[in-house]
Every structure is written in C-alpha cells, then in structure tokens.
Amino acid sequence: MSLLNRRAVLKASGSLVVGFAWMPQSTFAASPRVVKPVTLDVVDSYLAIGPDGRITVYSGKVDLGTGVRTALTQIVADELDASLEQVTVIQGDTLLTPDQGPTFGSLSIQNGGAQLRRAAATARRALLEKAADKLKTDVSTLSISDGVVVGRGGGKIPFGRLVGGKTPLLKLDEHAPLKSPADFKLVGKSVPRLDIPGKVTGRFTFMQDFKVPGMLHGRIIMPAAMGATLLSYDESTISDIPGVVKVVRIENFLAVVARTEWSAIKAARQLSVKWSAWNGLPEQARIWEHVRSTKVLKDDVTSDTGDATSAFSAAPRKCSATYDFAIHTHGSIGPSCAVAEFKDGKLTCWTASQSTHNLRKQLASMLGLADENVRCVYVDGAGCYGRNAHEDAAGDAALLARTVGQPVRVQWMRADEHGWDPKGPPTLLDMRGGLDAGGKILAWESELYIPNGGAGFVALAGADHAGLSSLGQLSPGGVINDLAIPYTIPNVRTTAHRLESTPFKPSWIRSPGRMQNTFANESFFDELAAASGVDPLQLRLQYLHDPRGEEVLERLAALCDWRQRPKPDRGGEVVTGRGLAYVKYELVRTYVGVVAEVQVNTKSGEISAKRFWVAHDCGQIINPDGLRNQIEGNVVQTVSRVLKEEVTFDRSMVTSLNWATYPILTFPELPEVIIDLIDRPNEVPWGAGEPTAALVPAAIGNAVFDATGVRLRSVPFKAAKVKAAMEAA
C-alpha cells in the first residue's frame, strides 16, 4: 500500500509515496517540496500516514467557521481507530487536496465526510491486511487502538510501521467495510472544537492575519457608481503619504499599493478620482415592478401533478397571495482579504474562498495562465455564509501582485464589502391555493421570479472592473430548490420564471432560494390552514405522508406543547403568538420543524422574536454540540435577516454601506432557542448548515399572524411595514 514514508518522493501519477508528516508545519509554504495525488479515486488523495503514525487528512471541504474541521477529524479518526491528536486536517489547497466541490449547500459532512470515511475505511482494511501479513496471522484476529494494530496474541504494530515503500496508490473502495455505529468512539460525541482555544487567545491565524515576507498592502478604490467609468485620477493628491508604491489602474480597476496598511488606506481615501455618472439601477421603491417586468429566459417547472390550473379555476374557495424577500448582503464581520504572490510566472493565492478549486480556474482565466500555474491555499477567514467577497479580494490581490512584482495583501474596507460583495437577489413569489367547500386543499400553484443560473462562477469584481474575463456568469445558486412542496395535494404545479438579469451581481447566501421559497410555501400553507379553520400542525400532518417528517413534527409539538399552547390574546398593545414551519430540505434530506414565539407591538409594529423551538433530524449526528451551535446560528442569523436586513440603494449605488445603514441583530434582541436533536446513527449524515434557516421567516410570519391576525408577506418585517400591514387589515 502507499500510505507513505517521509523520505520518498511522490510522483502524482506514479507509485512512490511520501510521508506528509511534516506538511502541517508548512501548510502555507509557497513552494511545497512534493506533489501528491488529488484525484477523487485514490485514498492517497485524502489521507497520508507518516512514519510517526501521524495522519494527515486532505480535505477539499473547508471550515468556514462551522466546526467541520473537528467533525471531519472525528470521522477519520474513528474509522481508523486512531486518536484525535494523531490527525491533522489540511483544507482547500489546490495543490494538495482533492476537489470535493465548493463548501456550500450543507454538504461538507454529507458529501465530504462520506468520501473521507470511505478513504479511511479503505486505508483501515489495507493497514490490517499488511499487519496480518507481518504478524503472520489472519485479519480477523486483529484490532486497532489509538493507531496501533493489536493482534490477539499480543503483537502490536503502530500505523507508522505499516506505511511507506514503493507501492502503488491505494484505490478508494466504495465497498470497503465501514465500522458499525455501535463501535463508534468519537463520532456522535460532542468533541470540543480544535480551533477554539487558539481563537479565544488571539493565536489562531485568520486569513486577515496571514503575512508573507516582502508583502505590500493594497486597497481598492471602488467606482463611485456600480457602472461608472474611470475618467481620471490625480496622483499628486497623495504625494504627501509616505510609502505609496504604486497607483494601479487597469481600465476601471483602480487601487493603491503601499508599504504599510495605513498608508494604503489613507491613499485610497485621499486620491482624487473622477468617475462618470451612472444611474442604471432601478428605483428601490419600485423593485418588485422591476422584477416582474424583467425578461424571463425560461421556465423551470419543479413539480407538476394533476392539473393545478384547472383545479384552481374550478375550486369553490380560492386563496392567492404574493410574497417577496429583499436583497441581502452576506455581512461578514471581517471584510474579505487575500494575499497573492507571483513567482516565476506562477501565482500562489492565500484565500478564505469557500471554493479554492474554482477560484483557481477563475484567477487563471483572468491572468491568462494555465490552471496548473495557479495555486490557491485556503486560510480560515471570517464566516462567509455563501459566496461573499473572499474571491473578489483574491482577484484584486492577484492583479496587484502581478503588477508590482511583490506579494500583495488586499483587505476590503467595510464599505467595499457592504457595497460590492455579490448580493442575495430580490425574490418574488405568487402563490395560489384552491380549497373545496369543506376546506380540503385541491390545488397548489406557485410562480417564482428568480435570476437564471445555478451555483456557477460568480465574476470577480476586480476582473469586471479591469475588463478581464473571470468565467463569470449569472450565478444565484441552487435557488429553485424547495419550490416544490412536501405535501401530498392532488393538483400541484410549481414554476420558476428564470430572469435574464437582477439589479446586483447575485450569489448565494445561506439557504439561497430555499429560504425564500420555504418562506412563501410555509406561510401560504398557514394561510390555507387559516382559511380551512384547521390547526397548522394538524393540517401539515394531514397532508404529509412521510413517517420521518411526521416524527419531526410530533417531536416539535411535544417540545413546545403546541397542542396546549396559550391562545393568543389579540386585545393588548403587545400581543404574543406562535407560528410553525416545516421543511424536508430540497425534498431529499434533512427534516426540520420550527416553532417561533413572537411579541408584536400593535402600536409601533415592532416585532420581538422571543423563543424558537427546533426539532431536527439530519440522520447520523457527528458532533451534537457542533450541530446545536449550527442550529442556534441558523436561527439567530435568520431572525436578523427577517426582522432587520435590507440592502438599500439609489439609482447609482448601494447606500447601506455600513452597520448603521445595514443593521443586524444585537444582543438585547436575542431570542431563546430550544432544540430537540433526533439522532439516527444507522442512517447517513445529512447537512445542517442551512435547513433550519429556511424555516425562520415563515415561522416568524405565522407567529405574527397568530398574534395579530395580520399576514406578513414581505421580508424584512420592519416595524413601519408591519404597522402599515396592521392598519390596512
């Protein structure tokens, strides 16, 4: 087998294998001494075992602040019966890690973890076979403990002595026997996160902390309007700032490079620049008219059962409503940052990108390089919650490093991040439901207005401004997921109208499309429940034919005493209500039910989210506390999005350029979160980074309806809008 020996030199396509035990110390080195396989079909791409028994995991999936590094460590260590301390994880390095796809869509454990587990299981079998050979015994007599193979007769061989030599790469075996869940020692346990001690003592290296020798500092001067053209700039206006190395202009891309960060910031602020006027954005007050009148490129019908149009027309009782969801920004607390270095025609870029393998292709395209001459290395950044501007900062740093011939660090300023990171697009849904006289649901129709495209390449801002290609295309994410519904209704048709354009370059933000679609679906289902006079939980159970989903709802009901809940008193100035929402994520995975309890001030329209109950089934749980941390984050972040967040803009530019104009939830506004985890150790693990978030908008809206009798159909639920809805009711 090819699990590795320190001195050998590995050829990517050959049979020699090397020990990577030294790698963790030199993860960030620009010129690694070896290359290794990175194809998805060999164990050596994912795992290396050094002669000291240390296990290095090469993960294409990266930790975006979710704790997945720890969870992946648990998965590999457990499958190999090694200790956690033996394992080191290298993440998202295009030279060293396999391309397991971008870190998005709640897939790191579900897909990335499953691949690593298979690799570890294959390695385990190979290690046992080799040990059996050495001990001259049968594999069935062997066990493994803390990375040491132990024979029944007492013979012991540590992993480090079973690796190395001139052996072929080990083929990943999809059918390698997996450990029985009953034998798990680490998986399923709340192992403390490996990164937290360093993060709370200031010793952890974030992307924003990363330095290389000779590094200069770049700052970007963004156009004064989204589509403005650079007319001129006057370098003499920054001649008093020491340490300015260069003002870099490529078409409409303008930046300063300086020896110190502060000089770069000052120069970027002080440089006198003239931009053309541009006012091509739609009027914000008429954004939904704009969306509705945008050219539709095609229709995606995501479900079609029976004849929904005829059934709706014929239904004796009809409900219809329009839901909208504002433009959101990612709002990472740390503005995006990257460091790039050009050496011998090759680019190395250190980046917090969620997708280093894709970024590599984009940078190569932008600079006219072959992919193999670009290396992207992941370094943990501030949480991104999707495709924020980490990639854009990488593009900027690459352009500047090439221009000045020295490594350059670029960090965006707050206004750059709020103004120019790609946005969650404005989303509009028309809903129609037909009921019979007894309240039975006969027909369900929905029409979604959403930009065309999927989770492809989002153009790099710097490349756009410089007039260079970065393979960009309209890429809002997998936004038509969860438009189809989990309920069995005889006539259903759900259609996504795919729009030719959207005011701001779109990308995915946590639960893209799924959140907006679930908001409309679960709110409108609540409308049908109200119309038919049936309890919202009861109606869901009635139309759900899915035992696992029903169990989630029953567990949720028990958790919050739904059936004995207090009846809302709609009389006072401050009223309280509860609302329920349910999702089977993308109709194929994680089941979640959420109940929200809110208070509404009927005079001001102000909503206070007091409490959330969450029942959550993502199959096998790897780390229960890590999962709770994710669920709490899903709830709190989405409460912020639903109650407070909306990108504002005039005809030229985003105007919500800081935290005063784009406020997010603060500590005094926190809800309580009560969670019931349903663990299924014998099932596959599904994702948990997004599904709960998808439910929060509808749960809040339904609770407001419970409290006030007023239906909120437009996110964010800001006080003025709520007040207007109550006055109109």
Place this chain on the structure above:
Amino acid sequence: MTSTQLNVNGKTVALSVDDVDVPLLYVLRDDLGLHGPRFGCGLGQCGACTVHIDGVAVRSCVMPLSAVKGKVVTLEGLGTEAKPHPLQRAFIEEQAVQCGYCINGMIMQSAALLARNPKPSADQIRQELAANLCRCGTHLRIVRAVQRAAGG
C-alpha cells in the same frame, strides 16, 4: 518618522511611525504582530477591534495612536492557552465560537464588564455587548460563556 512608546500587555515597546494619528489597531496588528484585535469596520460600529486602555474597552480602529495615554491590553495579554483568563476558559467550555472573528471583541468587552461588575445579570451582559456584532449567530453561547466566567 516619529519615535514613540506604547505600553502593551505589560511591556513598554518603542515604535517608529510615519503618522502619529495611525489608528492603534494597525500598530498592534502590523507593527507588533498582535492579531487578537481585528479590523471589522474601521468605524467603531462592530467591536472586533476592541482592546483595553487602562482597563476600559475601547475601539482601537478609531483610536489614534497619539491619543493613547494609558496601558494597552489585547486578547493576547488577557491570557494564553496554557494560562487562560476565566473568560477565555469559559468561551472554550461553552464552545462559544463559530468563525471567531468577532470573539476578540466579545471577550475584551466582557472582561471590562466583569472588572466593573463581577456578577452581571444576563440582561446586563446583553446590554454590555449591544454594540458588539456577531454574524454567525453565536450570541446565545457568548452570553452563557460570560455568565459561566462570572460564576453564574
């Protein structure tokens, strides 16, 4: 270049800067290699850059070096992995981190609170942290960690 001195984490360091009004944050991060305080907004709105000056939590991103008169303590000066401050220990025990970019500010702001008020209520903690922003939604754990550090 102007030569000046700064007392940071119990030591006096000599500095040479070309602008005495450089915000303290860049001196700490770029000249002294202290990465606990972080750039979040440069506007004093988010708290990621918080340090103590004479025990008071201040936003180092808007504090000119020339205005710093007292002793500066950063997250690194509060404690280490081997010898953590009670808050650092509590944040580990409560696993009160997601991405961790804001955590410096959460700990530094809370440390200033505990120095003034060793037994704050949950409500007092939430008020103290009202101008510290977290995007991951780790707030609930952060409050629990501060309560734990306060022995509550």
